[in-house]
């Protein structure tokens with residue numbers, strides 16, 4: 601088993617560089633509180649850390665990470681532990697973020713699981729979770745029957761982003777702000793191997809390089 605001591609050493613370096621020196625960014629974030637204007641729904645994948653790939657500073661991003669960067673629909677029943685929805689509510693209603701970016705990526709393990717067994721394993725939290733975007737899997741099966749398994753996964757990763765964008769609009773406090781023009785929704789996709797960042801363009805109905 602590897603040791604976690606590199607993290608302790610890393611924290612010591614971070615502390616020496618930022619905290620111990622009285623870094624003004626951290627001091628202001630404590631005094632003024634966090635005021636991020638951009639919320640990102642990203643994947644747990646260790647290769648797709650939003651703050652790293654967008655070269656952001658502390659306080660810039662309010663980040664929600666879950667398996668396959670999914671947004672569930674609004675649900676009105678009281679039961680259940682809605683971690684992603686709670687974080688969305690806090691970001692939108694309390695922090696008043698102005699942008700929500702659903703950030704998908706290539707080679708997503710969550711989407712791979714969905715494509716391979718349709719999220720059908722019994723007693724798997726992950727399989728149940730990825731079924732949220734089963735309509736993306738079904739539409740890829742319908743439209744891309746001739747494509748390779750890899751190509752179908754890449755396509756499903758992108759279509760799942762669109763399902764999450766639709767689900768964002770089922771939350772009344774998001775729909776209201778989007779209609780009023782105080783909140784914008786974005787679907788982005790990080791192609792790890794090419795290093796390209798693609799954005800969904802509503803007008804062309806395509807993902808295009810930024």
Ligand SMILES: [Zn+2]
Nearest residue numbers: 643645708709
């Ligand atoms: Zn992923």
